[in-house]
Amino acid sequence: MKVAIVGAGIGGLSVAWALRKRGVDVMIFDQGDIPSLTASSNDEHRITRHTYGGLPGYAALMPHAFATYDRIWQDIGTSHYLPTGIVYAMRGGADEYDEIAADLSPLGIAHSRLSLAELESRVPFLSLDGVTSAYQAGGSGILLAGRIVRDLAHWLRENGAEMYPNSRVTAVDPDAATVTVGQQVYSADVVVVAAGAWVTNLLPKLADRLTPSRQMVMYLQPPAHHAASWAQAPVLIDVGPSYGAYVLPPQGGMRLKIGDHRFTRIGHGDDDRIATDFDIAPVLAAAQTAFRDFDQYTILENKVCYYTVSDDERFVIEPICGAGWVLSACSGHGFKLGALMGEGLARTLTGDTPAGDVTAWAAGKTAGA
Numbered sequence: 001m002k003v004a005i006v007g008a009g010i011g012g013l014s015v016a017w018a019l020r021k022r023g024v025d026v027m028i029f030d031q032g033d034i035p036s037l038t039a040s041s042n043d044e045h046r047i048t049r050h051t052y053g054g055l056p057g058y059a060a061l062m063p064h065a066f067a068t069y070d071r072i073w074q075d076i077g078t079s080h081y082l083p084t085g086i087v088y089a090m091r092g093g094a095d096e097y098d099e100i101a102a103d104l105s106p107l108g109i110a111h112s113r114l115s116l117a118e119l120e121s122r123v124p125f126l127s128l129d130g131v132t133s134a135y136q137a138g139g140s141g142i143l144l145a146g147r148i149v150r151d152l153a154h155w156l157r158e159n160g161a162e163m164y165p166n167s168r169v170t171a172v173d174p175d176a177a178t179v180t181v182g183q184q185v186y187s188a189d190v191v192v193v194a195a196g197a198w199v200t201n202l203l204p205k206l207a208d209r210l211t212p213s214r215q216m217v218m219y220l221q222p223p224a225h226h227a228a229s230w231a232q233a234p235v236l237i238d239v240g241p242s243y244g245a246y247v248l249p250p251q252g253g254m255r256l257k258i259g260d261h262r263f264t265r266i267g268h269g270d271d272d273r274i275a276t277d278f279d280i281a282p283v284l285a286a287a288q289t290a291f292r293d294f295d296q297y298t299i300l301e302n303k304v305c306y307y308t309v310s311d312d313e314r315f316v317i318e319p320i321c322g323a324g325w326v327l328s329a330c331s332g333h334g335f336k337l338g339a340l341m342g343e344g345l346a347r348t349l350t351g352d353t354p355a356g357d358v359t360a361w362a363a364g365k366t367a368g369a
C-alpha cells in the first residue's frame, strides 16, 4: 500500500511515522519546508495536560496520547516533553476544580486546591488581584513542538518516506487516490489530507464545519528578579472575566509565552502573519492582568498563527469518498492529541484498529486506544 499525505504538521507526520513503522510506503507533501514555518505545529512549545473538563471523552484519551509520544521519543532517540505540572488561577467566573478532579481522579493523577498563600509561593510572579480560586494538577507539561516535528521529519527521511517540501497540492482526487502538484499528478492507494488551517482549500465542503482561526502568542523575557521562579514554574492557565490565558514558562531553552484561549474565528492560513493592534490587544491585556511587574517584561515577539476550530472542538478523522481521509485538529488541543490521532488513522488504514470506529474515537466518543 502507498499513502499520499498532504500536510507535514504533527497530524500528517504522525500518520506517516505510524505507517512507515508498519511497512507502508508514504509520500508527504507540504507547501512549505518540512516542517513548514507557517504550520501550526511548528512553534516553540505546546501545552499537554490530562484535564478536559468541558470536553467529555478526551481525558480518557490522554494516557494514550502520552504513550504515543513515548513511542516517538524511542524512535527519534530523545524526549521532547518537559513535565512541569499545571496551575490554574481563576479570577472570577466558573470554578472548574470539580470537573478537573473528575477527569484526573480515575487516571490516578494528583490534583489539589491551592490557597492564595500556596499560589503565591508556587508562582510568585503571578498577580493575585481578583483571584477567586486556584488549583494545581500533575500529568501536564510542555511539548517542544518545533523540535518534535523537526525530528519526526528527520526520522521519516531516514526511514524511507518520500518527502516533497515546497510542493503545494492544488487538487486531491480521493476516488482515484491522486494528488496534483502543479502539472504533476502523484498516484497512491490512499490520500490523507492533514492540511491544518488550509484544509478547506482542498476540501471546500468542510468549510461549514471547520473554521480557520487567527491566534496570536506573545513571547516575553521576564525581569531578572523573577527569572529564578519562572525557571521552576508550571504551565499556567489564568482565566479572567475577559480572557482565558495560557502561559508556558521559559524552560528547555524556550521562551516565556502567553496566549489567549478564545478563538477569533477570523482569517485564513494564507493571510499575512504581521501582528496587528487587534491581535495584540487581548493578549497584552491578559499579560498585564496576570503578571506582577509586567512593565518590566520585554516583549520579544508577537507571533500570529492559525489553527482550525469546529463548533464542538472535536477532532475530525473521516473518510472522504473512495480512498481519501481527512484528519483535522479542531482547536487548541491539536498538538497534544495530534500524534495519537495520526497513529489511530494509520492503524485504521492498515486494518489494525483497536479503536473500532476511528471517527467516533477521534471525536472522543469512545475511549479505546
Ligand SMILES: Cc1cc2nc3c(=O)[nH]c(=O)nc-3n(C[C@H](O)[C@H](O)[C@H](O)COP(=O)(O)OP(=O)(O)OC[C@H]3O[C@@H](n4cnc5c(N)ncnc54)[C@H](O)[C@@H]3O)c2cc1C
Binding pocket: 006, 007, 008, 009, 010, 011, 012, 029, 030, 031, 032, 035, 036, 038, 039, 040, 041, 042, 045, 046, 047, 048, 167, 168, 169, 170, 194, 195, 196, 197, 198, 199, 201, 202, 215, 216, 217, 259, 305, 306, 307, 308, 327, 328, 329, 330, 331, 332, 333, 334, 335, 336, 337, 338
Ligand atoms: C497559538 C496556538 C497555540 C496552540 N496551543 C496548543 C497547545 O497548547 N496544546 C495543543 O495541544 N495544541 C495547541 N495548538 C494547536 C496545535 O498546534 C494544532 O492543532 C496542531 O499543530 C495542528 O496540526 P496539523 O498537523 O493539523 O496542522 P499544521 O501543523 O498546520 O500542518 C498542516 C500542514 O499542511 C500544509 N499544507 C496545507 N495546505 C497544503 C497544500 N495544499 N499542499 C501542501 N501542503 C499543505 C501546511 O503547510 C502545514 O505544514 C495551538 C495552536 C496555535 C495556533
